[in-house]
Every structure is written in structure tokens, then in C-alpha cells.
Amino acid sequence: MLEKLDFIENKYDELSIKISDPTVMANQKEWQKLCKEHADLEIIVTKYKHYKEVLDTIQTDKEMIQEENDKELREMLQEEIKECEEEKLNLEEELRVALLPKDPNDDKNVFVEIRGGAGGDEAALFAANLLRMYTRYAEKQRWKVELMSSNETDIGGFKEVVFMIKGKGAYSRLKYESGVHRVQRVPDTESSGRIHTSTATVAVLPEVDDVDVQISANDVRIDVFRASGHGGQCVNTTDSAVRLTHLPTGIVVSCQDEKSQLKNKEKAMKVLKARLYEKAQAERSAKISENRKSQVGTGDRSERIRTYNYPQGRITDHRIGLTLYKLENFLNGDIDEVIDALVTTEQAEKMKAMGV
Structure with a gap:
């Protein structure tokens, strides 16, 4: 040493x-x-x-x-x-x-993608809870949050939401959030008081520079369409929404939250580059980063990295066997205790592998 x-x-x-x-x-x-x-x-x-x-x-x-x-x-x-x-x-x-090898992406901004999994409307509402949790956490870190695209349900949940968090070290902290998050609670619509289990998937991708990923214009099909759902004035009345399809890989990215078609295209291109970068990393080494499907799983109830149990006020991170009875604080963005434990565990594993 x-x-x-x-x-x-x-x-x-x-x-x-x-x-x-x-x-x-x-x-x-x-x-x-x-x-x-x-x-x-x-x-x-x-x-x-x-x-x-x-x-x-x-x-x-x-x-x-x-x-x-x-x-x-x-x-x-x-x-x-x-x-x-x-x-x-x-x-x-x-x-x-x-002295442990540093992840070259640790200091980068991130894209966070949250999708409702098993559980229908309740899963979409849980996705909204996670969006709020990460937004609150970013605020505590003095990071900036920028919405990229969203597909909101009628009752305030999200089938899908993609947002960017800008701040030094964002990826180093949030990369551990990728996976299936499971919630156990009694939905407002449940008259018998029975506890339901639902899931949402989270994917955390580092922002990439142009030098990291180069995309040929011939490889991308661009479609424009009229935005749907909740939006500001003029958002739903012009063909401002943009869908990018990367032909070689079949990856599709949509963005409709801006009034400007150009801004939507720029945002969608950033997300596409991040996804392509992650795919390339996965193909180079499964140890560094698993591919998109294995990163977030299928959303089945049996797959999970963390459980949020409302009746007991409990959060359990299954990767390290850590349980905290601080659910309300956790959902308000106080997630550092779990992240610190995950960081410590990863460091210990690296030192063991290196024989340090």
C-alpha cells in the first residue's frame, strides 16, 4: 500500500x-x-x-x-x-x-427512470412516491432536478417518469437505487383493509458526454406527435412531442414535457445516449454494469432490492439485510443511512477481492 x-x-x-x-x-x-x-x-x-x-x-x-x-x-x-x-x-x-478503483461515472449527473410494475394503479402511485422521495433527496443535496418525460395516470400516479438530477457525485450516491422496489400497504380504494403488494422499477443511468457515445443520424428515426396528458398551455395543441427510435438496437425514447419540439428532441437524445452507453458498458463487462433488463428486473412481486412496509413503518434493503423503522423520513428523502451502508458494503467487497 x-x-x-x-x-x-x-x-x-x-x-x-x-x-x-x-x-x-x-x-x-x-x-x-x-x-x-x-x-x-x-x-x-x-x-x-x-x-x-x-x-x-x-x-x-x-x-x-x-x-x-x-x-x-x-x-x-x-x-x-x-x-x-x-x-x-x-x-x-x-x-x-x-485506493480502491473509482467508478469513472461517480461524479456525473444521472437520469432516473421510474416505472410502475405489478399492481396497476397502486404501482403507479408508488412510482409517484419514489419520484417525490428522490426529488426531496436531491433538494437536500442542493442538486437540480429536471423532468425529461412522464406518463401520468388520472389519479396522480406515473406509469413512467424519467428525470435528470444534476449535481457533483449524483451517480456515486444514486447508482445503488437501480432495481425493483416493493411496497406493502392498504390502498385508499381497499374497503376491507387488506394489504396489497405492488412494485415499481428504478433505473439510474449516468449522463454521458458526446465523446463517450456517438450516434449516426442514419441510425435514428425521429417521429413527432401531439403531446397527451397533463401539460402547460400549447403543449397539447401542437406536434411538439418527439419519439426517437435507435434502429440498430430498437431502443425507443419519447419526450413531450417541453413546448418546443427542439427541446424535446435534445432531452430525448440525452436519454438515448445514456441508455446506449449503459448497454455498451454491460456488453463490455457484466461485472461493471448489468444490462437494462437485469438491472431493473421484470417488476414481479418476488423480485426486489427494497421493501417499503407502511403498516410497520419499515424499510428493508434486502441486498444488505438492513431494516430501519423510519419510513416517513425515508420517503421524505432521508435515504443517506441506507446509501452509506451500501457504499460501505461495496467497499468491503472490493477490498476483499483485491486482498487489501
């Missing part, structure tokens, strides 16, 4: 010199790339320098104890060594985590 950290520190020092070089700064694209790499390494290097300072303190204190005759001072030094040893262990654990 120390060899890796020494290499990173040397790399960081080299980058510090490069990004201060006027000739490098003249090429803005290259300079920005180096600045990002420098910033990514800075957290590790700062922690490593602090780690070395702690080691030096331990070594110095041990030498002083050998030479010191004052009992009180020796006790103070021993206490400081004890504290430094604890800090050393904590820093070693933090450095191990910092």
Missing part, C-alpha cells in the same frame, strides 16, 4: 508542476484534464501526508521516552503514542478505501 501511495504522491507533485506551466495552460482542454486528475489525487495525497506525520510523531515520542527520566512527561508521551496509534489505524483504513 505504501508503494502505491508513494507513486501517487510523486504523480501529484509532477501534475502540480505541469498545471502551473504556461505552455500546458495554453492548451485548455489538456490543462483541464490535468487539473481534474490533480484534484482527484489531492484528497489521497493530503491524507497520506497526514499519515506520515502521525508515524513521525510516534517515532519521535518513542525515542523521547527512552531518553526521558521525568515520570509525568513519560506518561504524557505514552498517552500521545496511544492516541496516534489509534489515528494511524483509522488513516490506514481510510487510505485503503481511497
Whole structure:
């Protein structure tokens, strides 16, 4: 581990010199790339320098104890060594985590797609609950939410809703939300008070740059049509809605929430690129990202990553066996406790696989 950290520190020092070089700064694209790499390494290097300072303190204190005759001072030094040893262990654990391979998409914005699964109207209403939950979470993180497309039901649910969350680190936090979410509750329409089980599927896709995915104009069929459902003035009276069909893969994306056909096309193209990027990632390595169908499942009641049980006020994440009795707070966007647990579990699995 120390060899890796020494290499990173040397790399960081080299980058510090490069990004201060006027000739490098003249090429803005290259300079920005180096600045990002420098910033990514800075957290590790700062922690490593602090780690070395702690080691030096331990070594110095041990030498002083050998030479010191004052009992009180020796006790103070021993206490400081004890504290430094604890800090050393904590820093070693933090450095191990910092050295784990980073997902290149972690800092990116995301597209979140929610679809009602098994359960009809109740599933669509649950999809609306999830939309509100993620919107509240984004607000707490000071991220921006932008609706891309939606298919709303008459009673306020969603058969499908796609939205974008813009904010640094959005994908690193929300990528764990992909899968089937199951709800157990008594619907308002249920007169006998019987608990129903419904599902909604969630897919979280990183936004991709043009350099990541290139789409030939000949590969995309563009259809325009009149928007339906709830919309603002003029939305439902002109052919502003856009449907993109990627012919080689059969992927279809629709967007109708903007009054402008051009804006709808731009939004739909962003979502299409994200889906194509995810598909390519899945084909390259199933370990990195499962394909779309396996990511969100079929929506059957038996498939789930998490259960929301209203009668018990309980949330259970089945991947890590974590149960919390904070349903109301969770649905109001307080989901960090579960996400933190998922992050910790993934880090532990990576360290085990790497033998760290």
C-alpha cells in the first residue's frame, strides 16, 4: 500500500508542476484534464501526508521516552503514542478505501427512470412516491432536478417518469437505487383493509458526454406527435412531442414535457445516449454494469432490492439485510443511512477481492 501511495504522491507533485506551466495552460482542454486528475489525487495525497506525520510523531515520542527520566512527561508521551496509534489505524483504513478503483461515472449527473410494475394503479402511485422521495433527496443535496418525460395516470400516479438530477457525485450516491422496489400497504380504494403488494422499477443511468457515445443520424428515426396528458398551455395543441427510435438496437425514447419540439428532441437524445452507453458498458463487462433488463428486473412481486412496509413503518434493503423503522423520513428523502451502508458494503467487497 505504501508503494502505491508513494507513486501517487510523486504523480501529484509532477501534475502540480505541469498545471502551473504556461505552455500546458495554453492548451485548455489538456490543462483541464490535468487539473481534474490533480484534484482527484489531492484528497489521497493530503491524507497520506497526514499519515506520515502521525508515524513521525510516534517515532519521535518513542525515542523521547527512552531518553526521558521525568515520570509525568513519560506518561504524557505514552498517552500521545496511544492516541496516534489509534489515528494511524483509522488513516490506514481510510487510505485503503481511497485506493480502491473509482467508478469513472461517480461524479456525473444521472437520469432516473421510474416505472410502475405489478399492481396497476397502486404501482403507479408508488412510482409517484419514489419520484417525490428522490426529488426531496436531491433538494437536500442542493442538486437540480429536471423532468425529461412522464406518463401520468388520472389519479396522480406515473406509469413512467424519467428525470435528470444534476449535481457533483449524483451517480456515486444514486447508482445503488437501480432495481425493483416493493411496497406493502392498504390502498385508499381497499374497503376491507387488506394489504396489497405492488412494485415499481428504478433505473439510474449516468449522463454521458458526446465523446463517450456517438450516434449516426442514419441510425435514428425521429417521429413527432401531439403531446397527451397533463401539460402547460400549447403543449397539447401542437406536434411538439418527439419519439426517437435507435434502429440498430430498437431502443425507443419519447419526450413531450417541453413546448418546443427542439427541446424535446435534445432531452430525448440525452436519454438515448445514456441508455446506449449503459448497454455498451454491460456488453463490455457484466461485472461493471448489468444490462437494462437485469438491472431493473421484470417488476414481479418476488423480485426486489427494497421493501417499503407502511403498516410497520419499515424499510428493508434486502441486498444488505438492513431494516430501519423510519419510513416517513425515508420517503421524505432521508435515504443517506441506507446509501452509506451500501457504499460501505461495496467497499468491503472490493477490498476483499483485491486482498487489501
